Amino acid sequence: SADGAPNAGFYRGGEDSLFIAVVITDEDDCSLAAGGVLGTTVGGICDPSRSTGLYEPAQTKAFLDELTGGDGRYVVVGIAGPGPGECSSALGEATEAKRLKQLVEAAGTHGVFGDLCAGDLAVALASAVATMQESCDDFPIE
Numbered sequence: 667s668a669d670g671a672p673n674a675g676f677y678r679g680g681e682d683s684l685f686i687a688v689v690i691t692d693e694d695d696c697s698l699a700a701g702g703v704l705g706t707t708v709g710g711i712c713d714p715s716r717s718t719g720l721y722e723p724a725q726t727k728a729f730l731d732e733l734t735g736g737d738g739r740y741v742v743v744g745i746a747g748p749g750p751g752e753c754s755s756a757l758g759e760a761t762e763a764k765r766l767k768q769l770v771e772a773a774g775t776h777g778v779f780g781d782l783c784a785g786d787l788a789v790a791l792a793s794a795v796a797t798m799q800e801s802c803d804d805f806p807i808e
Contacts, residue, residue, distance in 0.1 A: 677733065682807055685733065685740040686798060692747065692760040692782060695769070697721040714765055723768035730773075738806045742773040743794040745780040745787060755785030776801050 677685055696704055696712035698719055705716025734740045747753055749762025760782045770777035778797045780790020
C-alpha cells in the first residue's frame, strides 16, 4: 500500500481504521518469500512440508503489526480445514490449515478460526463479525 505501489492507498495506515484480513481456503497457507519454491501434493494442493522459503506465521503477524500500528488494530479471520488430515462437507474437501491456525492464534482475541468442513459458513462468519465489532469497540485511539 506504499505510494507508487500497486495497492497505493488501499489501507490508510496511521489513521483510526481497523484492518480486517479474511482467508477462506481449502488448503494451508503457502505464502512464499522471494526465491521460495512451492511444493504440492499429487493433487496439486499446497503442501508446506514440501515447500521452501515460506513466510512464517510470526512474520505475517509482524508485518500486520507494522502495517497497522500493532495489536488491536487488525482482525484475522481464517475459515479452513480444522484437521487433522482432510475433511469433506457440502462445501467440498479441505486439508488441515495448520499455518493459518497459527496466524489466527497469534492475533489473540482479534483472531477467529472457523471450520470450513462444517458445511455452513454462517457460524464462522457470525463469530467473525462479533470479533470485528468487539475490535471496533475496543479500538486503541491515539
